[in-house]
Amino acid sequence: MPKRLTKGFFNRSVHEVAPDLIGATLLVDGVGGRLVEVEAYHHTDPAAHSFGGPSARNAVMFGPPGYAYVYRSYGLHWCLNFVCEPKGSASAVLIRALEPNEGLPAMRRRRGLTDERLLCSGPGRLCEALRVTGAHNGLPLNAPPFELFARQGEVEIVAGPRIGITKAADRPWRYGERGSRFLSKPFPAAAKSGA
DNA sequence: TGCCCGATTAACT
DNA sequence: GTTAATCGGGCAA
Numbered sequence: 372m373p374k375r376l377t378k379g380f381f382n383r384s385v386h387e388v389a390p391d392l393i394g395a396t397l398l399v400d401g402v403g404g405r406l407v408e409v410e411a412y413h414h415t416d417p418a419a420h421s422f423g424g425p426s427a428r429n430a431v432m433f434g435p436p437g438y439a440y441v442y443r444s445y446g447l448h449w450c451l452n453f454v455c456e457p458k459g460s461a462s463a464v465l466i467r468a469l470e471p472n473e474g475l476p477a478m479r480r481r482r483g484l485t486d487e488r489l490l491c492s493g494p495g496r497l498c499e500a501l502r503v504t505g506a507h508n509g510l511p512l513n514a515p516p517f518e519l520f521a522r523q524g525e526v527e528i529v530a531g532p533r534i535g536i537t538k539a540a541d542r543p544w545r546y547g548e549r550g551s552r553f554l555s556k557p558f559p560a561a562a563k564s565g566a
Numbered sequence: 567t568g569c570c571c572g573a574t575t576a577a578c579t
Numbered sequence: 580g581t582t583a584a585t586c587g588g589g590c591a592a
Binding site for chain 1: 585587589
């Protein structure tokens with residue numbers, strides 16, 4: 372039986388939490404699967420929403436770790452983040468893709484697709500499949516509708532540049548499972564492994 | 567107050 | 580490869 376992730380798990384550097392999330396299981400109302408792609412955003416990072424200081428949108432990032440930060444992207448998609456580090460650090464991990472395992476019929480229905488590979492391979496797609504919306508912003512990750520379980524066994528992790536940003540685009544803070552076919556995009560050939 | 571642009575996606579040419 | 584959809588934040592005026 373996998374171990375549930377506690378708030379302590381998130382009370383560490385985003386650069387430790389992000390790779391540790393690869394292979395972990397995320398369920399929202401029982402629907403979800405194994406995380407295969409995340410990105411780290413640190414408060415000292417110009418690409419982070421928290422970089423410019425607190426605002427109504429990013430307030431949750433400035434709160435304690437172990438909570439969901441959900442924001443609207445491009446006016447039409449939702450993106451899910453996990454707040455990390457001690458309160459006030461305003462750092463978070465963006466959940467970019469997962470391998471669908473639980474609740475496939477619900478995900479297919481919500482996405483209007485049957486291709487498993489496209490159900491959750493991107494932050495906006497994942498939120499649509501798991502029905503994550505602004506209503507989840509600020510909710511604790513250790514209570515319903517969220518369920519998080521630590522990974523079991525070994526996972527080969529690769530790191531590379533983050534996607535869709537222009538500021539600090541060179542920082543290799545995107546983490547993923549090597550070779551997963553559920554990634555939103557493949558990683559560049561250069562690779563480092565871990566865990 | 568107005569304008570530009572973004573941690574995106576799907577449907578085009 | 581390019582572009583529309585769609586809207587809130589941040590900054591200039």
